[in-house]
Amino acid sequence: MTGYFIDAFIYLCxxxxxxxxxxxxxxxxxxxxxxxxxxxxxxxxxxxxxSLQHFAEFGVVMMLFLVGLELEPKKxxxxxxxxxGLGGLQIGLTTAIITAGGLFFDLGWTVALTIxxxxxxxxxxxxxxxxxxxxxxxxxxxxNAFSVLLSQDIxxxxxxxxxxxxxxPELVAQAQHATAQAAEHHEELSLVAGLPGWAYAGVLLLAIxxxxxxxxxxxxxxxxxVASSGLREIFVATSLMLVIGIAALMSLVxxxxxxxxxxxxxxxxxxxxxxxxxxxxxxxxxxxxGLFFITVGAGIDFAILGENLLVVxxxxxxxxxxxxxxxxxxxxxxxxxNSDRWLFTLSLAQAGEFGFVLLSFxxxxxxxxxxxxxxxxxxxxxxxxxxxxxxxxxxKVILPKFEQTENxxxxxxxxxxxxxxxxxxGRFGQMVNRFLRANKIETVVLDSQxxxxxxxxxxxVQSYYGDATQPDLLHTAGISKAAMLVIAIDNKEAAIExxxxxxxxxxxxxxxxxxxxxxxxxxxxxAGADFIVSETYHSALELGKEALISMGVHPYKAEQKKTTLRxxxxxxxxxxxxxxxxxxxxxxxxIHFRELFIELxxxxxxxxxxxxxxxxxxxERGWTPPPxxxxxxxxx
Amino acid sequence: MSVVRNKILILxxxxxxxxxxxxxxxxxxxxxxxxxxxxxxxxxYPTFDIDIEVEQQRLLDHDxxxxxxxxxxxxTPAILKQWQDLVLEYGFAYxxxxxxxxxxxxxxxxxxxxxxxxxxxxxxxxxTLRELLHPIEQTANLTHMKxxxxxxxFSSRNAAEQGRITEHVDQFISLLTACAEQRLDIxxxxxxxxxxxxxxxxxxxxxxx
Numbered sequence: 001m002t003g004y005f006i007d008a009f010i011y012l013c014x015x016x017x018x019x020x021x022x023x024x025x026x027x028x029x030x031x032x033x034x035x036x037x038x039x040x041x042x043x044x045x046x047x048x049x050x051s052l053q054h055f056a057e058f059g060v061v062m063m064l065f066l067v068g069l070e071l072e073p074k075k076x077x078x079x080x081x082x083x084x085g086l087g088g089l090q091i092g093l094t095t096a097i098i099t100a101g102g103l104f105f106d107l108g109w110t111v112a113l114t115i116x117x118x119x120x121x122x123x124x125x126x127x128x129x130x131x132x133x134x135x136x137x138x139x140x141x142x143x144n145a146f147s148v149l150l151s152q153d154i155x156x157x158x159x160x161x162x163x164x165x166x167x168x169p170e171l172v173a174q175a176q177h178a179t180a181q182a183a184e185h186h187e188e189l190s191l192v193a194g195l196p197g198w199a200y201a202g203v204l205l206l207a208i209x210x211x212x213x214x215x216x217x218x219x220x221x222x223x224x225x226v227a228s229s230g231l232r233e234i235f236v237a238t239s240l241m242l243v244i245g246i247a248a249l250m251s252l253v254x255x256x257x258x259x260x261x262x263x264x265x266x267x268x269x270x271x272x273x274x275x276x277x278x279x280x281x282x283x284x285x286x287x288x289x290g291l292f293f294i295t296v297g298a299g300i301d302f303a304i305l306g307e308n309l310l311v312v313x314x315x316x317x318x319x320x321x322x323x324x325x326x327x328x329x330x331x332x333x334x335x336x337x338n339s340d341r342w343l344f345t346l347s348l349a350q351a352g353e354f355g356f357v358l359l360s361f362x363x364x365x366x367x368x369x370x371x372x373x374x375x376x377x378x379x380x381x382x383x384x385x386x387x388x389x390x391x392x393x394x395x396k397v398i399l400p401k402f403e404q405t406e407n408x409x410x411x412x413x414x415x416x417x418x419x420x421x422x423x424x425x426g427r428f429g430q431m432v433n434r435f436l437r438a439n440k441i442e443t444v445v446l447d448s449q450x451x452x453x454x455x456x457x458x459x460x461v462q463s464y465y466g467d468a469t470q471p472d473l474l475h476t477a478g479i480s481k482a483a484m485l486v487i488a489i490d491n492k493e494a495a496i497e498x499x500x501x502x503x504x505x506x507x508x509x510x511x512x513x514x515x516x517x518x519x520x521x522x523x524x525x526x527a528g529a530d531f532i533v534s535e536t537y538h539s540a541l542e543l544g545k546e547a548l549i550s551m552g553v554h555p556y557k558a559e560q561k562k563t564t565l566r567x568x569x570x571x572x573x574x575x576x577x578x579x580x581x582x583x584x585x586x587x588x589x590x591i592h593f594r595e596l597f598i599e600l601x602x603x604x605x606x607x608x609x610x611x612x613x614x615x616x617x618x619x620e621r622g623w624t625p626p627p628x629x630x631x632x633x634x635x636x
Numbered sequence: 637m638s639v640v641r642n643k644i645l646i647l648x649x650x651x652x653x654x655x656x657x658x659x660x661x662x663x664x665x666x667x668x669x670x671x672x673x674x675x676x677x678x679x680x681y682p683t684f685d686i687d688i689e690v691e692q693q694r695l696l697d698h699d700x701x702x703x704x705x706x707x708x709x710x711x712t713p714a715i716l717k718q719w720q721d722l723v724l725e726y727g728f729a730y731x732x733x734x735x736x737x738x739x740x741x742x743x744x745x746x747x748x749x750x751x752x753x754x755x756x757x758x759x760x761x762x763x764t765l766r767e768l769l770h771p772i773e774q775t776a777n778l779t780h781m782k783x784x785x786x787x788x789x790f791s792s793r794n795a796a797e798q799g800r801i802t803e804h805v806d807q808f809i810s811l812l813t814a815c816a817e818q819r820l821d822i823x824x825x826x827x828x829x830x831x832x833x834x835x836x837x838x839x840x841x842x843x844x845x
Contacts, residue, residue: 563685621688626726633732 007044007052014040015290030125030353031388033290034381037297044298053295053360058247059288060357062281064258065243067124067153068265069278076266079147086144086334087151090348093326094120098319107372110166114367115376117159118359119319123352124149125289126387130347134391137481141343144336148327148348156354160256160361167366200254207253211246211260215267223273227450227465239280272453275446276466278476289353296356300381304374312375316382324349339394339402346390346398355380419444421482423468423498424489425452425461428514428535432486433461444477448489469494471501479506487513487529492520496527503528522580541565560622565604572600641816645698646674646745649705649716653678657796658747658789658804659706665805666704671816673698677715684718691723696736700815701781703772704745706792710761710768720775729779741815741822742776743784743831744769745808747792755790766829782822787811787831810835 014036022032041049076083095116102112127149128137136142219242226238243261250260268274305312324345331341359377362368368376419442422429429445436443445463447453456463466473468489479485485502487495499511513529515521524532541562548558576596646666650659653676666674673694681687695701705712723729728736746765754761755768766773766785776783789795789804814820814835825834 622722630731
């Protein structure tokens with residue numbers, strides 16, 4: 001037990017020191033974990049590292065579950081051309097060229113092909129993280145790079161399924177010999193051992209079908225049942241149970257747990273519990289994936305690196321050059337222009353974290369000899385280390401060159417509209433959502449009442465269950481990239497707290513809030529909300545105006561009266577707010593405040609009553625005719 | 637070279653800016669001019685609720701006043717008429733003590749769908765552009781401003797296709813600079829049918845010494 005504590009402490013300690021440092025130097029968190037691993041590798045020893053790595057690989061399963069969650073089947077279908085064309089060609093061409101290179105150096109075709117597949121993949125973790133940090137996600141280059149990364153993520157699944165077919169007979173024999181003794185101690189649990197082929201296929205189909213159908217029909221009642229209990233930690237437990245259960249089922253029938261998790265993710269992508277699931281799994285995935293990268297770093301064998309330094313460097317540069325070349329050619333074919341072409345080319349020219357996964361997977365399955373894998377591991381790691389340099393090259397050299405020519409064009413009017421998060425979708429939030437959606441503005445709708453989410457579903461409005469005041473739910477709903485948060489939740493205090501939190505953590509996000517009354521209005525304003533509207537104000541004014549009309553006032557005059565009242569309210573609002581703010585906490589509505597409020601009431605009454613043209617003119621002066629005798633002015 | 641530069645106010649009115657091909661680049665270029673305050677009226681007053689106080693102060697703060705708009709039914713879009721009805725008050729712009737605008741320079745910048753040939757006595761519009769804008773000209777006279785003829789682009793619906801916009805915008809920007817540096821010969825310009833060639837015609841010194 002003590003040993004576990006010490007190991008865990010060393011791992012966490014290394015991560016805590018290295019990752020923030022790496023981020024500060026603009027290298028991204030993945031490199032931070034790798035470096036941390038390199039540093040602690042000699043301390044914890046390779047045996048520990050190996051057993052930990054098996055455990056940490058569960059982070060990859062979770063990552064694929066989350067990738068699946070992000071992929072609504074519909075969105076996937078819309079992207080099919082980019083995915084198959086751009087992504088498929090990238091994987092195909094890169095694999096082909098590297099395989100050919102492997103054959104040239106007299107490697108067996110299965111080994112060469114495996115290496116080709118491993119290097120065809122790029123690093124989703126590094127690239128997407130960097131795009132986010134540099135605001136490149138919405139550029140054309142960024143979009144195309146994302147499609148390629150996505151096709152690679154999907155391609156991993158058939159690779160995991162098919163690579164075992166490439167196993168080398170002599171390695172298998174060795175492994176069998178080695179495990180023969182161990183097998184007596186413990187036998188892998190399996191449902192399918194000893195089944196005939198047709199029965200095995202049947203069980204596989206049943207298992208996959210169960211994930212699909214169960215994910216679609218059983219998960220919803222389960223989540224609703226758990227959510228209605230209102231216990232957050234039980235919801236977290238349910239999310240974990242789901243992912244672990246699927247992984248277990250897939251292992252039992254001899255399939256890749258990652259594949260199962262991905263499938264389950266896609267099935268749940270349309271669920272209203274999606275964001276809640278994401279925010280529950282995300283921290284576990286982050287930690288386990290971090291741990292995985294650390295174990296990779298710790299697994300780097302410096303003896304091998306020292307012996308093969310030149311080979312590793314040469315191989316890394318060759319791989320990056322080949323990848324960049326393929327990408328550049330594809331960018332030409334798919335008409336990606338100017339700086340976007342270079343962004344696309346440079347951003348994806350590294351090997352990725354799935355390379356690590358595939359490497360350890362292929363060694364386990366006797367596809368690659370261990371000594372080659374160790375060198376390849378170094379190549380993958382080194383190419384990831386070099387990626388930040390490529391981004392710096394893009395920023396400093398490529399971009400300035402294109403900025404000049406691009407600026408000479410007519411200024412671009414298409415500004416990207418970030419999405420809007422709507423917290424609370426009762427009567428008020430629903431109306432806002434409908435209006436924004438009708439105007440093609442992307443919204444993410446959150447509500448903490450399952451019944452409300454259900455009601456909306458009945459009328460085809462997509463919304464998500466979750467408490468918007470939870471920071472991690474806001475995060476998975478995309479607050480860091482959102483342009484605006486609309487707060488329309490019923491809890492007055494929570495609305496103020498939420499405003500404070502978001503304004504403090506994401507100062508760029510605009511907050512539009514619904515207030516209940518004047519006091520709430522001021523508190524929201526004090527908390528930093530950008531625009532506040534009292535929920536009854538405009539409807540009350542509208543009803544008042546209609547009442548005036550019905551009492552015989554000319555409709556246009558009534559409209560002007562309404563405008564005047566609004567303007568007067570507006571002109572007093574700031575001074576009322578200042579008074580409110582300066583007063584002490586316990587007596588917000590002091591004598592001064594009341595006096596000013598009465599003054600406002602009087603001003604309104606005066607403006608409305610006044611029949612005298614000159615007096616009225618001060619507040620309601622539009623279309624005042626010249627005086628009766630004004631023609632005298634023109635007599636010279 | 638005059639040390640004091642004229643301050644220019646552009647009151648811009650276009651109710652469907654997203655469809656604009658000429659006025660938008662014209663307005664955007666003006667926004668970047670150092671001597672210009674350019675106001676998008678439809679943006680500032682989407683409900684036509686024009687703030688008279690603010691608008692009168694803007695007039696007082698500037699020396700050259702410009703209406704910029706696409707020609708709608710031989711006149712301005714509605715909000716510019718609303719602006720006139722509300723802002724040019726008795727006692728401010730006209731009448732016994734209404735001298736706030738005295739000696740300010742005023743002109744229109746407009747775009748017309750019809751060809752220049754149509755805006756002639758024998759064309760299908762029967763009047764020149766300057767004649768059609770007589771109500772505005774007289775408004776300027778009554779408010780004691782110095783009226784100049786309109787700066788106009790004709791056949792504006794195919795200006796983009798024919799690549800005439802850049803030149804037009806450049807010409808306008810030089811006109812703005814000339815106004816700011818007081819290089820424009822106001823008396824001569826006032827007699828022209830259009831302001832477009834005021835800078836290149838003989839009476840105006842090209843380098844403002």
